[in-house]
Amino acid sequence: MERDHAEMKTPLRFSDSREIDPKAVLALYRYADWSKDRTLEETQQVLSQSSLVFSLWEGPRLVAFGRVLTDFIFRAAVYDVIVHPDVQKQGVGRALIYKILTHPSLKKVPVFYLLTRDKRPFYEKLGFVTTEEEGYSSMIFVRKETKP
Numbered sequence: 001m002e003r004d005h006a007e008m009k010t011p012l013r014f015s016d017s018r019e020i021d022p023k024a025v026l027a028l029y030r031y032a033d034w035s036k037d038r039t040l041e042e043t044q045q046v047l048s049q050s051s052l053v054f055s056l057w058e059g060p061r062l063v064a065f066g067r068v069l070t071d072f073i074f075r076a077a078v079y080d081v082i083v084h085p086d087v088q089k090q091g092v093g094r095a096l097i098y099k100i101l102t103h104p105s106l107k108k109v110p111v112f113y114l115l116t117r118d119k120r121p122f123y124e125k126l127g128f129v130t131t132e133e134e135g136y137s138s139m140i141f142v143r144k145e146t147k148p
C-alpha cells in the first residue's frame, strides 16, 4: 500500500463490529448492481456469518462497507466492498481496504482474494494483481514480507 487512510479528506470512524443495522448495509447495497437486489434476511446472514465485517461511518451514517471470509492464517477472501456515492473518490475505498489488510486478526494471512467485474484499476492501485477467467477478473494480494 502506497498510502493509508490518513489521506481521506473526511475523517471517518472505523468499526469491525458485526453489530450494525442490516438496514444501513442494505441501503448501501442499493448503490451497486451486484448487490442491489439483496434482501434484509440475506444481509442479516451476511453480517452474522462473515468472518469479519468492516465499516466506516460519517457520524451516524454508514458510508463504506466490506467483509472477509477467512481461516485467519492462510487465506482470506474480500467481498462486498462498497462506498457511498457521496463520498467516492475521496480515499474512502482505499482506507477500507487498508483497514482490512492491516486488521490485527488478519496480520498473519499472506494471500487475499477478491472478484471484480470492472474495478481492477482501483484494486491495482492498492497492490492487487489480476488474473482473467470466465469474464471475471480475479485478483490476489500477496503480502511482500511473506510467502503464499
Ligand SMILES: CC(C)(COP(=O)(O)OP(=O)(O)OC[C@H]1O[C@@H](n2cnc3c(N)ncnc32)[C@H](O)[C@@H]1OP(=O)(O)O)[C@@H](O)C(=O)NCCC(=O)NCCS
Binding pocket: 031, 032, 080, 081, 082, 083, 084, 087, 088, 089, 090, 091, 092, 093, 094, 095, 115, 116, 117, 118, 119, 121, 122, 125
Ligand atoms: C470501487 C469503490 C469501492 C472505490 O471507492 P472510492 O472511495 O471511490 O475509491 P478511492 O477514492 O479510495 O480511490 C483510490 C484510488 O483508486 C482510484 N479509483 C477508484 N475507483 C476507480 C475506478 N472505478 N476506476 C479507476 N480508478 C479508480 C482513485 O482514483 C484513487 O486513485 P489515486 O490514489 O491515484 O487518486 C467505489 O467506487 C464503489 O463503492 N463502487 C461501487 C461498488 C463496487 O463496484 N465495488 C467494487 C466491488 S469489486
